Amino acid sequence: MTTRTPATTEDPDARLRKLGMRSWRRGIKEMDIILGHFSDDRLAVLDPDTLDLYDALLSENDQDLYQWVSGQAAPPERFAGLVGDIADHAVTRTR
Numbered sequence: 001m002t003t004r005t006p007a008t009t010e011d012p013d014a015r016l017r018k019l020g021m022r023s024w025r026r027g028i029k030e031m032d033i034i035l036g037h038f039s040d041d042r043l044a045v046l047d048p049d050t051l052d053l054y055d056a057l058l059s060e061n062d063q064d065l066y067q068w069v070s071g072q073a074a075p076p077e078r079f080a081g082l083v084g085d086i087a088d089h090a091v092t093r094t095r
Helices: 012-022 029-045 048-057 063-069 078-092
Strands: none
Touching: 012 029, 012 048, 029 063, 029 078, 048 078, 063 078
C-alpha cells in the first residue's frame, strides 16, 4: 500500500523550486515580477512556517495580491507581515 507524502515533508530543494515556479508563473505580469524576484532572492532563507504561509499566499487572487503589495488595500492579518516583506523587497529592488 502506498501512502501519499504531505507537501511539508517533500524534499526542501524541490519545494523551493516549486514555489519559485509558482511565483514566476502568476496570472498578471506585475505579480510575476514582484513574486518571482522575491522568491529568487528570499525563499531559501525563510523558515518552514513562513514557507507554508508563502505557499498559502500563492493561492490568493493576483488582483488582490497586487493591491496588498502596492498598499492599495490591506492584506488579511495572517499575511500582513509577509506581504510587507514582499512590498519592501520590491521597493528595494527597484532602487
